[in-house]
Amino acid sequence: MSFLIITVLLGAVMLAMAFIAIYHKKLIVAVIATGALGLFASILYLLLAAPDVAMTEAAIGSGLTTIIFFYVLNRIRTDAKEEENEA
Amino acid sequence: MEYITLITGFLIILxxxxxxxxxxxxxxxxxxxxxxxxxxxxxxxxxxxxxGGTAPILDGSVSIADAAQKIVDPVPQALVLTAIVIGLGVTALMLAYAMKLHQEKKSLNIESFKDLKW
Amino acid sequence: MELIGAIITLLGSFVLLVASIGLVRMPDVYNRLQVGTKATTLGTIMSLIGLVFLMPQWWGKLILLIFFVMMTSPVSAHVLARASYFIKIPFSSRTVVDKMKVNAKAMKIEHEKK
Amino acid sequence: MNKLFILIIIVALGSMLYPLVSSFDGNSELSSLAQFYAQPDNISKVNSPNLVTAIVVTYRGLDTMGEVTILFLTAAIIAFFLKKGGTTRTLRLNSEIFKTSAKLLVPIIVMLGVYIFINGHLSPGGGFQGGAVIASAVILMLLASPNTKLKHNFFEALESTSGLVFVGLAALGALLGLGYLDNAILPLGEFGKLFSAGAIPVIYSFVGLKVGAELSNILNKFQSVQSDK
Structure with a gap:
């Protein structure tokens, strides 16, 4: 029964994270929300008796994906600044 | 429990x-x-x-003889394991494309890429 | 043995509770980082020490975990606070001392000419 | 108008997915394929306690090979796309605390990754997880000191060698008449010990090295095109 409550809560939080990732104005917050979605998904895998998948998702879905997104955002931001300086 | 996760998964897909x-x-x-x-x-x-299944790892709690009664299905887990790693590679590839597109047009709006329209 | 472990774990969780209240109460980023790091590190370490008393056969792994927590958590908070100082997140109005201001100019350095 | 159209499409897809939910009544027993894998004969034939590892490396080894190939292809395409820009980079100096602790932590994290993929057949974990952990150690090193030049040739040599060993071990099984990617080319050993399960730990270790090298290469490419201002 307690597992059921935890699962419902996790599902609600994950849907909220997906909503934030789609609709928040700042891209940085959206990327962080995507990473948090991956982290909650890894907890869900652990509840579903899949520890291997949970480890992979925790390392890749919330760690490396977010870092790659931030590298790209950083590059794009500096490019936009250069353009403003020229114009 | 699996109903709820299934519905959550479908909603996240949508x-x-x-x-x-x-x-x-x-x-x-x-x-x-x-x-x-x-x-x-x-x-x-x-x-x-x-x-009521446990993880498909046969250590002290699950013996070989009653493995088939106690464990969960390992095949989709193995497929998902590789799919996550592929997902990282594909995401990195898409982001590299996005970076290149931004260098070309100085814009990330999808509507400013109309080169193939006529 | 079990009683000592339970008491230490309870104290650790109390410290964690105080930390989470402080996260809501504190006025700006730097204070929140301080609360969220110092108290959380202490609470986690105390819970792990309590677990050493409860489960004596795990002591090696638990001491390794304490080492990891002590290595990573303060350093990450330090890096976060530093970054938020450099992108000029404002202090709260009651801040008096800013010791970082003196050498902020010396922190910029040119890297990698090509 | 456009959004309404998209909404209609999504609602249609959702109603197509609805029968899948309503007809799903949960599993009370394993599917026949999984029961085949979980039979005591087949478990003792593979001799690996972690069934997921057994499936990834042996039964579905061809899938793993294709997956590794896809990862290699994406790494190659990213390396082709992201040429290094020749701009002057102005970065803030990292503090001594961060640098020192990163120097202390990186070997430990790499060791943890190696532990994860060597013990992949005994406990949760394996080549992919270990490779991801190694890549996160590399990203910590790159964040602490952005000017370190990763030895590109070393990573490429590591990746190619591990891939060749993977394919070679797989083909050795076919040469010995056991079947492609069979794990019985090495002695099976005792159930639950480190040196058991035949070729599974060896193959998974090389997969881990390959995945770690590829992910590190991708991250290094993304890092080296940065131009902080």
């Missing part, structure tokens, strides 16, 4: 699809793909769940 189809920013479209991936993985793992 949310990702909505993000892919309505957003204009390329980075947000890629975020939509990531969300879609996560939902798909949740659906596959929850289909693999067997009621």
């Amino acid at each position: 949310a990702g699809l909505w993000a892919i189809m309505t957003r204009k920013n390329i980075i947000r479209i890629i975020i939509g793909f990531v969300i879609f991936d996560t939902g798909l993985h949740i659906v596959m793992v929850s289909i693999a769940y067997v009621r």
Whole structure:
């Protein structure tokens, strides 16, 4: 029964994270929300008796994906600044 | 429990699809793909769940003889395991494309790329 | 033995509770980082020490975990606070001392000419 | 108008997915394929306690090979796309605390990754997880000191060698008449010990090295095109 409550809560939080990732104005917050979605998904895998998948998702879905997104955002931001300086 | 995770997975898939189809920013479209991936993985793992099952690792608590009665289905888990790693590679590839596109046009709006339209 | 472990774990969780209240109460980023790091590190370490008393056969792994927490958590908070100082997140109005101001100019350095 | 159209499409897809939910009544027993894998005969034939590892490396080894190929292709395409820009980079100096602790932590994290993929057949974990952990150690090193030049040739040589060993071990099984990617080319050993399960730990270790090298390469490419201002 307690597992059921935890699962419902996790599902609600994950849907909220997906909503934030789609609709928040700042891209940085959206990327962080995507990473948090991956982290909650890894907890869900652990509840579903899949520890291997949970480890992979925790390392890749919330760690490396977010870092790659931030590298790209950083590059794009500096490019936009250069353009403003020229114009 | 597996019903709830299944429904959550399908809803997350639909949310990702909505993000892919309505957003204009390329980075947000890629975020939509990531969300879609996560939902798909949740659906596959929850289909693999067997009621009251334990993880498919045969240590002290599960012996070889009654493995078939106690463990959950390992096949979709193995598929999801590789799919997550592929997802990282594909996401990195899409982001590299996005970076190149931004260098060309100085814009991330998908509507400013009309070169093949006439 | 079990009683000592339970008491230490309870104290650790109390410290964690105080930390989470402080996260809501504190006025700006730097204070929140301080609360969220110092108290959380202490609470986690105390819970792990309590677990050493409860499960004596796990002591090696638990001491390794304490080492990891002590290595990573303060350093990450330090890096976060530093980054938020450099992108000029404002202090709360009651801040008096800013010791970082003196050498902020010396922190910029040119890297990698090509 | 456009959004309404998209909404209709999504609602249609959702109603197509609805029968899948309503007809799903949960599993109370394993599917026949999984029961085949979980039979005591087949478990003792593979001799690996972690069934997921057994499936990834042996039964579905061809899938793993294709997956590794896809990862290699994406790494190659990213390396082709992201040429290094020749701009002057102005970065803030990292503090001594961060640098020192990163120097202390990186070897430990790499060791943890190696532990994860060597013990992949006994406990949760394996080549992919270990490779991801190694890549996160590399990203910590790159964040602490952005000017370190990763030895590109070393990573490429590591990746190619591990891929060749993977394919070679797989083909050795076919040469010995056991079947492609069979794990019985090495002695099976005792159930639950480190040196058991035949070729599974060896193959998974090389997969882990390959995945770690590829992910590190991708991250290094993304890092080296940065131009902080």
